[in-house]
Amino acid sequence: MTSPHLSERALQEAAESLALLPATQTAHLRGCHQCQDQVATYQHLFVATTRLPQPAFTFDLTASVLAQLPRPRPAFPWVLCWVAVPVVGVVGAFLALFGGTLVQVFQDMATLLGGGLLVIVGFLMAGQCVELLAQYRRQMRLLSFS
Ligand SMILES: [Zn+2]
Known part of the structure; x- marks a missing residue:
């Protein structure tokens, strides 16, 4: 195993799909237990993130965003x-x-x-x-x- 460990970005891409990685990084991942453990950690994190409940705000998010948008002025023809x-x-x-x-x-x-x-x-x-x-x-x- 001569190639360096995968970057955080490559580890996250591998957690989503191994098809996203170049062949050299895929070969490294097959032989490196440290990178495999990190990919497994990211996969657990991704699964846990999808199971989180939708955030609930104590205020009306739509109304506050709309209040900050510029109001269209009726243009005189x-x-x-x-x-x-x-x-x-x-x-x-x-x-x-x-x-x-x-x-x-x-x-x-x-x-x-x-x-x-x-x-x-x-x-x-x-x-x-x-x-x-x-x-x-x-x-x-x-x-x-x-
Ligand atoms: Zn590695």
Whole structure:
């Protein structure tokens, strides 16, 4: 037996499985009673550790960890404002330039066009609400600790 004794790490790996050790260390372990005794001690320790009861705290561990996490701030939708302001400007300019013509057109087909616009706006609003709800559910799913 010329190889040195196994390191603590190698002894612990051998206690878990001999397949984790290189061949030279496995050969040493077969011939060295001191290392075999230490591996047996680690195996007893590992078994005893698995039999320990789950730790019980006198405080709510989840609540204390959650209290230390940074709170997400509701972000103001600046991107939406950057998009909405030019769109409102373009629509306003369009109405200022062609408003008189549009009033004439809308008076001719007021009921049909108005109804169609209301239906389209309703679909857009419903779509936005569904998307917001789906986003909220995704975020809540990320926060669940089950
Ligand atoms: Zn040894």
